[in-house]
Amino acid sequence: MSMIAAFYGGKSILITGATGFLGKVLMEKLFRTSPDLKVIYVLVRPKQGQTLQQRVFQILDSKLFEKVKEVCPNVHEKIRAISADLNQNDFAISKEDMQELLSHTNIVFHCAATVRFDDHLRHAVQLNVTATQQLLLMASQMPKLEAFIHISTAFSNCNLKHIDEVVYPCPVEPKKIIDSMEWLDDAIIDEITPKLIGDRPNTYTYTKALGEVVVQQEGGNLNIAIIRPSIVGATWQEPFPGWVDNLNGPSGLIIAAGKGFLRSIRATPMAVADLIPADTVVNLTLAVGWYTAVHRPKSTLVYHCTSGNLNPCNWGKMGLQVLATFEKIPFERAFRRPNADFTTNNITTHYWNAVSHRAPAIIYDFYLRLTGRKPRMTKLMNRLLRTLSMVEYFINRSWEWSTYNTEMLMSALSPEDQRVFNFDVRQLNWLEYIENYVLGVKKYLLKEDMAGIPEAKQHLKRLRNIHYLFNTALFLIAWRLLIARSQVARNVWFFIM
Numbered sequence: 001m002s003m004i005a006a007f008y009g010g011k012s013i014l015i016t017g018a019t020g021f022l023g024k025v026l027m028e029k030l031f032r033t034s035p036d037l038k039v040i041y042v043l044v045r046p047k048q049g050q051t052l053q054q055r056v057f058q059i060l061d062s063k064l065f066e067k068v069k070e071v072c073p074n075v076h077e078k079i080r081a082i083s084a085d086l087n088q089n090d091f092a093i094s095k096e097d098m099q100e101l102l103s104h105t106n107i108v109f110h111c112a113a114t115v116r117f118d119d120h121l122r123h124a125v126q127l128n129v130t131a132t133q134q135l136l137l138m139a140s141q142m143p144k145l146e147a148f149i150h151i152s153t154a155f156s157n158c159n160l161k162h163i164d165e166v167v168y169p170c171p172v173e174p175k176k177i178i179d180s181m182e183w184l185d186d187a188i189i190d191e192i193t194p195k196l197i198g199d200r201p202n203t204y205t206y207t208k209a210l211g212e213v214v215v216q217q218e219g220g221n222l223n224i225a226i227i228r229p230s231i232v233g234a235t236w237q238e239p240f241p242g243w244v245d246n247l248n249g250p251s252g253l254i255i256a257a258g259k260g261f262l263r264s265i266r267a268t269p270m271a272v273a274d275l276i277p278a279d280t281v282v283n284l285t286l287a288v289g290w291y292t293a294v295h296r297p298k299s300t301l302v303y304h305c306t307s308g309n310l311n312p313c314n315w316g317k318m319g320l321q322v323l324a325t326f327e328k329i330p331f332e333r334a335f336r337r338p339n340a341d342f343t344t345n346n347i348t349t350h351y352w353n354a355v356s357h358r359a360p361a362i363i364y365d366f367y368l369r370l371t372g373r374k375p376r377m378t379k380l381m382n383r384l385l386r387t388l389s390m391v392e393y394f395i396n397r398s399w400e401w402s403t404y405n406t407e408m409l410m411s412a413l414s415p416e417d418q419r420v421f422n423f424d425v426r427q428l429n430w431l432e433y434i435e436n437y438v439l440g441v442k443k444y445l446l447k448e449d450m451a452g453i454p455e456a457k458q459h460l461k462r463l464r465n466i467h468y469l470f471n472t473a474l475f476l477i478a479w480r481l482l483i484a485r486s487q488v489a490r491n492v493w494f495f496i497m
């Protein structure tokens with residue numbers, strides 16, 4: 001019997017960010033392995049005209065939860081959606097709901113965050129720092145609380161090369177930053193943002209680092225742990241391989257490459273691609289929740305959930321495998337044949353951006369205009385180039401994350417728990433994982449049917465023929481011009497003829 005699964009039985013668990021990518025996988029695993037848990041409280045905001053209940057039920061009724069329904073048929077009764085906006089005071093939770101949360105919660109998993117790299121500092125501080133502070137305050141009023149698990153990111157200290165499992169201090173105290181956000185206007189915040197984030201690339205990594213300091217400083221006597229995943233990718237094994245439901249991290253770029261929009265990407269092929277599957281992160285998170293509650297470590301432990309030091313894969317290998325998978329499992333209605341490549345310097349990046357990204361988009365938009373349709377490719381391409389510029393920092397560097405605590409925890413688990421809550425990334429076969437990832441992107445993100453593969457292959461063949469035809473025409477025009485201007489070319493031509 002799994003000790004971890006048994007531990008969550010009968011527990012009341014509070015999850016923030018449950019409607020997000022990681023939150024959904026966390027809930028799924030909890031319900032599947034501990035169907036006798038008492039309740040999961042989820043803090044949700046109404047969105048896109050849906051009520052809370054509709055949002056949550058839509059998740060429970062999705063494919064991700066198919067296995068849960070078999071082991072926990074009354075899953076709908078075990079989830080309690082609480083209306084909350086983490087940007088508001090007291091999260092805008094009603095008094096009754098707050099009372100219920102405070103008096104019953106045993107475990108808190110804090111996953112909610114803004115993960116946008118370009119978020120305004122005020123908003124990123126509000127969600128990634130102030131909300132964390134408020135949640136800790138709430139947690140300190142929960143008499144039955146056994147553990148508080150905070151999800152951070154392995155890149156919170158990406159300004160360092162070697163990163164240990166410790167919370168690093170920030171030059172400006174989080175409290176001062178929180179205070180200043182209340183009275184500074186947006187223009188001044190914009191001006192000081194580069195100075196505050198310093199050698200970090202964006203407000204996301206900066207505010208996640210501040211959030212960790214807040215957890216450490218204001219955790220009081222709570223049993224707290226911090227988990228730092230690297231780049232979270234599709235699921236590896238559970239509940240099935242390749243599940244993914246948003247465009248963050250590599251997923252959006254896999255689509256762009258598979259549809260033929262992405263032709264070149266500035267990346268260092270030998271740099272470590274520190275991806276970590278979502279189910280691995282969730283297994284570690286649940287194991288940490290159990291360990292923190294049962295063993296009550298004296299200090300706040302930080303756990304790195306990374307792959308680079310245990311089972312490294314680089315961007316070159318990953319890119320090649322992504323392209324190889326497109327051969328077998330192409331995406332439908334591609335714009336061009338998938339044929340992306342890496343560039344390594346500014347000049348070639350600008351060149352290929354102009355020739356392979358902007359020019360085809362302009363030509364295609366011209367064609368759309370001619371045929372009376374609305375141009376859209378230039379806009380899409382600009383968005384892609386913006387995304388590329390945002391991720392460049394992360395795909396041209398390697399980091400070393402120590403994993404002492406994570407390895408210590410692995411050895412503290414029973415063989416059964418090591419199996420049920422497997423977070424040993426050494427067992428991961430990258431080529432298989434990447435193939436399943438691309439397949440998952442096709443099935444769950446693009447919602448494409450596998451039955452459409454023959455037609456997608458036909459379409460790629462047509463694109464290849466158009467490509468050959470286009471190149472031949474281009475060659476003939478160039479040759480004709482050359483013959484008109486050069487005696488040597490004319491002689492060669494007569495000789496051939």
Ligand SMILES: CCCCCCCCCCCCCCCCCCCCCCCCCCCCCC(=O)SCCNC(=O)CCNC(=O)[C@H](O)C(C)(C)COP(=O)(O)OP(=O)(O)OC[C@H]1O[C@@H](n2cnc3c(N)ncnc32)[C@H](O)[C@@H]1OP(=O)(O)O
Pocket residue numbers: 115116117118153154155230231232247248249250251252253254257265269316317318319320322323340341342383386387390391394395
């Ligand atoms: C040895 C030799 C070898 C040679 C080998 C050669 C082979 C070459 C092969 C080439 C390979 C091809 C395959 C490519 C795959 C591999 C490469 C992968 C690189 C992956 C890099 C990932 C790095 C991530 C690093 C993360 C570090 C931190 C991790 C974390 O902790 S947080 C999680 C990460 N967070 C994010 O990813 C968020 C990023 N997103 C943003 O910040 C923003 O969305 C934005 C990108 C700035 C865009 O903002 P906008 O305001 O412009 O857009 P908005 O968000 O409002 O969305 C508008 C519409 O755009 C859609 N969209 C959003 N995000 C993306 C996206 N990433 N890609 C595409 N489209 C996106 C969105 O859905 C909206 O659409 P609409 O609703 O229809 O309007």
Ligand SMILES: NC(=O)C1=CN([C@@H]2O[C@H](COP(=O)(O)OP(=O)(O)OC[C@H]3O[C@@H](n4cnc5c(N)ncnc54)[C@H](OP(=O)(O)O)[C@@H]3O)[C@@H](O)[C@H]2O)C=CC1
Pocket residue numbers: 016017018019020021022023043044045047084085086087110111112113114115127151152153154208228229230231232233246248249
């Ligand atoms: N994805 C990744 O690659 C990595 C993620 N992480 C960390 O993992 C955690 C989860 O990330 P991930 O699941 O990918 O992120 P998502 O963007 O998928 O999910 C974010 C969640 O936060 C919720 N949220 C955002 N703003 C509010 C708000 N004002 N009030 C209530 N809820 C809000 C969202 O709710 P809603 O659905 O309403 O928008 C959503 O449930 C984050 O802490 C992130 O920093 C760390 C490393 C890598």
